[in-house]
Amino acid sequence: MVFESTPQAIQEFSVQMKRAIVLGAGIQGVSVALGLQRRGYAVALVDKAPDCLMRASFRNEGKIHMGFVYANDSSFQTSALMLRASLSFSRLLDEWTGVDIEWPALTSYPFMYVIARTSMVAPESLLGSYEKLQHEYKTVLKQEGGSYLGQRPASIWRPLSADQVAVWIDKKFAVSGVQTVEVSLELEGFRHMIRATLARSSAIEQCFSCSVESVIRTANGFRVEGSRADGTKWERHADIVVNCLWDGRLKVDEHMGIRPQRKWVYRLKYRLMGTLPRKLAGLPSLTVVLGPYGDVVMYPHANTYISWYPACMRGWTDDVSVPQEWEQACAGQIGDAEADRIAREALSGFEEVVTGMVHAKIDVVDAGVIFSWGKTDIDDPGSELHERFHIGVHQHDGYFSIDTGKFTCAPFFAQQFLDCLG
Numbered sequence: 001m002v003f004e005s006t007p008q009a010i011q012e013f014s015v016q017m018k019r020a021i022v023l024g025a026g027i028q029g030v031s032v033a034l035g036l037q038r039r040g041y042a043v044a045l046v047d048k049a050p051d052c053l054m055r056a057s058f059r060n061e062g063k064i065h066m067g068f069v070y071a072n073d074s075s076f077q078t079s080a081l082m083l084r085a086s087l088s089f090s091r092l093l094d095e096w097t098g099v100d101i102e103w104p105a106l107t108s109y110p111f112m113y114v115i116a117r118t119s120m121v122a123p124e125s126l127l128g129s130y131e132k133l134q135h136e137y138k139t140v141l142k143q144e145g146g147s148y149l150g151q152r153p154a155s156i157w158r159p160l161s162a163d164q165v166a167v168w169i170d171k172k173f174a175v176s177g178v179q180t181v182e183v184s185l186e187l188e189g190f191r192h193m194i195r196a197t198l199a200r201s202s203a204i205e206q207c208f209s210c211s212v213e214s215v216i217r218t219a220n221g222f223r224v225e226g227s228r229a230d231g232t233k234w235e236r237h238a239d240i241v242v243n244c245l246w247d248g249r250l251k252v253d254e255h256m257g258i259r260p261q262r263k264w265v266y267r268l269k270y271r272l273m274g275t276l277p278r279k280l281a282g283l284p285s286l287t288v289v290l291g292p293y294g295d296v297v298m299y300p301h302a303n304t305y306i307s308w309y310p311a312c313m314r315g316w317t318d319d320v321s322v323p324q325e326w327e328q329a330c331a332g333q334i335g336d337a338e339a340d341r342i343a344r345e346a347l348s349g350f351e352e353v354v355t356g357m358v359h360a361k362i363d364v365v366d367a368g369v370i371f372s373w374g375k376t377d378i379d380d381p382g383s384e385l386h387e388r389f390h391i392g393v394h395q396h397d398g399y400f401s402i403d404t405g406k407f408t409c410a411p412f413f414a415q416q417f418l419d420c421l422g
Helices: 007-014 027-038 077-097 123-144 162-166 187-200 249-255 324-330 336-351 407-421
Strands: 018-023 041-047 111-116 157-160 174-180 204-208 210-218 221-228 233-238 240-243 264-275 285-289 294-297 304-308 313-317 361-373 392-396 399-403
Touching: 018 027, 018 221, 018 233, 027 041, 027 077, 027 187, 027 204, 027 240, 027 407, 041 210, 041 221, 041 233, 077 123, 077 187, 077 407, 111 123, 123 157, 123 174, 162 174, 210 249, 221 240, 240 249, 249 399, 264 324, 264 336, 294 336, 304 336, 324 361, 336 361, 392 407, 399 407
Parallel strands: 018 041, 018 240, 041 204, 111 285, 240 399
Antiparallel strands: 111 174, 157 174, 210 221, 221 233, 264 304, 264 313, 264 361, 285 294, 294 304, 392 399
8 A cells, every 4th residue: 555654644654553663763762663664564654853864863973883893891781782783784774775875975985993102901902902803704604694884704804014003103102903894874965865765655654843741551551741942842652662862862751651770871972084195195083992082984985084082072961861061062063263162172182192183174073972881981990881792782661762872782682672572
């Protein structure tokens, strides 16, 4: 059956279908919504932003993590989870969008991992973790299949000589480095592709510019209520509710009587987007390990992403909700003076790693929220922020809450959620 994708048409058709309300149209919410429509659900996809993938899912480095950055988790559980999630990422999204996505057109240049002299994890321990990751990679491919964005390289990393590292990295800063196959997604192109997929869907109602104020159990399921950007009220009814919010998930969970027994923290982290000086043409994507350092993401056809943690991490709270004053930065609305100050500090910090970085031309400075379990920052070797394995799907009699953890994990957890439905 074919019908027009309007709220009225969807409401009329959905009486014949199972209904779901998905809160949050970031990478997790979109993955869940796409998966649900394939299961025959009529979906209301709700977000306070005016479009999908507009906030934290857009204002980050877009890396599809294979586990390299979590070498400080001695249990190896985080690295193993990231690897499994990364090897299912493209397969699941290809299936749910109904197209073979051209992943190479959406990816950055591969990451060099720069091992800092002040790394909190010794170089030999890092390399040992990477060797374990290589073994796990082969095991997962053999047992579960999958690919890394359509590719199945024999090896996912190799050590670099001191001379190879020194081509780009200041010798005073780095001990050594490794070249990996890890990449980031070009998030503007990715968002455009997802937006087009949602627009083609007759089963997904896009309820954007809609904030969530309450989730109420009813005799037949749930009623979700809220306000639109213009102040008018809205509500939707459904059989199930899936809370995929990022900075608002805990607040809605608390409204449902669910409050975690662990410590958590929200961080406000800025990013820079711009162009590097000509002398740095050919620079690979970089991640500096392991500690409060930063990343550079180089794209073939898009601006460069830069973030230096000591300068770009500008907010911290352990409240159930993020401060209202973070809203402008998360919406990309930052004053010129503040943007210039953050950019100068970040580029100056990265200058000790890559000479010439201070001459980058920055066009965009904005921020996204990071949610993590823990109570101390990443400069603490014992911080829970170095782990991401106590995450995933939580089920409460038709109400689901998904703690994504990392961008990489969203399709993986969406599939786990679908498995819960049977």
